[in-house]
Amino acid sequence: MNPLTHAEGRRQLAAFYRDTLLHDVMPFWLKHGMDAEHDGIMTALDRDGSLLDTDKSIWFQGRAGWMFATLFNTLAPDRAFFDAAGSCLAFLEKHGYATDGKLFFTVTREGKPLRMRRYVYSEAFSAIANASYAKASGDERYADAARRDFAFYLRHSFEPGFMTPKVDSTTRPMVGIGALMIGIVTAQELRANLDHFEVGGRTATEWIDLFILDIQRLFFKPDLEVVMETVAPDGRLLDHLEGRLLNPGHAIECAWFILHEGRLRGEKGYIQLGLRMLDCMWKRGWDQEMGGLFYYRDVDDKPVQEYWHDMKFWWNHNETIIATLLAHEVTGDAKYAEMHRQVHDWSFKHFPDPEYGEWYGYLHRDGRVSQQAKGNMFKGPFHLPRMLWYCTQLLEEQDEKRG
Numbered sequence: 001m002n003p004l005t006h007a008e009g010r011r012q013l014a015a016f017y018r019d020t021l022l023h024d025v026m027p028f029w030l031k032h033g034m035d036a037e038h039d040g041i042m043t044a045l046d047r048d049g050s051l052l053d054t055d056k057s058i059w060f061q062g063r064a065g066w067m068f069a070t071l072f073n074t075l076a077p078d079r080a081f082f083d084a085a086g087s088c089l090a091f092l093e094k095h096g097y098a099t100d101g102k103l104f105f106t107v108t109r110e111g112k113p114l115r116m117r118r119y120v121y122s123e124a125f126s127a128i129a130n131a132s133y134a135k136a137s138g139d140e141r142y143a144d145a146a147r148r149d150f151a152f153y154l155r156h157s158f159e160p161g162f163m164t165p166k167v168d169s170t171t172r173p174m175v176g177i178g179a180l181m182i183g184i185v186t187a188q189e190l191r192a193n194l195d196h197f198e199v200g201g202r203t204a205t206e207w208i209d210l211f212i213l214d215i216q217r218l219f220f221k222p223d224l225e226v227v228m229e230t231v232a233p234d235g236r237l238l239d240h241l242e243g244r245l246l247n248p249g250h251a252i253e254c255a256w257f258i259l260h261e262g263r264l265r266g267e268k269g270y271i272q273l274g275l276r277m278l279d280c281m282w283k284r285g286w287d288q289e290m291g292g293l294f295y296y297r298d299v300d301d302k303p304v305q306e307y308w309h310d311m312k313f314w315w316n317h318n319e320t321i322i323a324t325l326l327a328h329e330v331t332g333d334a335k336y337a338e339m340h341r342q343v344h345d346w347s348f349k350h351f352p353d354p355e356y357g358e359w360y361g362y363l364h365r366d367g368r369v370s371q372q373a374k375g376n377m378f379k380g381p382f383h384l385p386r387m388l389w390y391c392t393q394l395l396e397e398q399d400e401k402r403g
Contacts, residue, residue, distance in 0.1 A: 010395055018388070021385055024358065025357070026071070027357070030080055032051075033380070034084055039090045044375055044376050047372040047373065054109035055377075061096060065089050067381050068084040070132045071389065072136050075393070105117040120153050121178075123150075127149035128190065130145040147190070150186060154199065173232060176230050177227070181254040184211045187208045188204070188261065212258055212273070215258070216273055226284060227246075229251075245306075247296060249316020252316070252319050253322075255275075256326050258277065282339060286343075287365065292346050293317055293320055294310055313361065314384060315361075315383040317343060317346070317347040321391065329394055350367040353372075358384075361379040
């Protein structure tokens, strides 16, 4: 019997997510990742938590800071989470910003600059960390920093001339879905944590509506039953390797951001859009032969350039667990309960490390571990704990409503 279809199964599933979050995943990072000497978090950790590299990911100061502060605010008001969030934000404030206000991508353990990247996702993660910590601490300075960083994100992501194009825009103009979907979830978090929010003359909800409209208008292709990653500025498909590329997990992550907004505001149009995006990208991404979610596919089912196209990564499974659970909670449709069971069971069979805790990040197509590191510049305490936190909250909230 599917656990989502009866009360006891739902309670057990919520308890499982909560226990995994608070007694497995977060203790791993608190024990092995936090830098007591220089502040901040180090995420390049081996299977047992030993350091592989002391260089620090700046966007993970924001990601981890948000996660720690959010747990303190919502699920577990533990002083260790509050202190860890404060440490990440202290390091970010001291060492993250270049003189123009843009955030670095990587720095040394002590905070000396190493690398700057053209995109501004670090600014979005800094914004949500500051917003959540503002709520935890009651310090309005962090709320001001959250609005400042989001304003920077908006300017550099959407105003012409701020961000260097990925390719020559006079030869092949193109736009990606990433900035829009990160804009949605960043605005959602700022709206949830700040008493007052208005940036660039718009409220958080107004920004979210604009972002969702552009995703629907440009990237969702109902005739092809697909969500594109990259299109021409008018939404046309680009018949090139990059233009045909699909990232099912990324699109499913975007789908649950939209579903969340629709559920929160009772917007049936957003709910339907999120469900359609989930449905079509599940069909494109789920490995019917071996289970799990493919990393990349081609819109025309042609070969994909990236060699890791059929690997199974941790993060897109995390996002699909959220999306399928949320879809079931919104609709009650048994189809989504079964999709959730499939991705939950496959993920918890292959990714967790029962000996040292946390999850492996990178598996071969058949579920064998590709490499044993628990963290790097891209993997740390974000996608996995966010999934466990969100699913715990959602199940407990819904069961409370059901009595």
